[in-house]
Amino acid sequence: MDETLFLTVYHIDRFEERCTVIRKKLQLVGMTAMLLACKYEEVSVPSVEDFVLLSDKANTRKDVVEMEKLMNTLQFNMSVPTLYVFMRRFLKAAQFDKKLEFLSFCLIELCLVEYKMLRFPPSLLAAAAIYPAQCSLCRFKSWPRPRMLKIDGYLPSEG
Secondary structure, X not given: OOHHHHHHHHHHHHHHHHOOOOHHHHHHHHHHHHHHHHHHHOOOOOOHHHHXXXXXXXXXXXXXXXXXXXXXXXXXOOOOOOHXXXXXXXXXXXXXXXXXXXXXXXXXXXXXXXXXXXHOOHHHHHHHHHHHHHHHHHOOOOOOOHHHHHHHOOOHHHO
């Protein structure tokens, strides 16, 4: 599912917020965060061995299981409103087509790798991705539908 990526990034961010991670262990943190997200979101969950193979055996099964236990002790909430949830809701309100969806998600995925974006709430980032996508595709200079403003509550000047 698409939300697995956003949930993985959320878990990496929460873990690094609470624990210092040395560069050597970043891949392990990422793999484990993805494993946890897959367990929550996916119907067919990859095995720990699959993740070990993907890492070119840089980490062992034991490493992943130990990191999973460490991440579980932080009591992450798996049902969090990620960027994906807000994107789906706002796109529906915008009565989107595929071009708007693709461009909006392209913009929002750029936010996933930008550290400075962590300070903004997911709802604002989603609105800030959809707005320029609408402006560029549809040549709008403001929210085209009053319903969008009512749903997301953001003005274009806030994005």
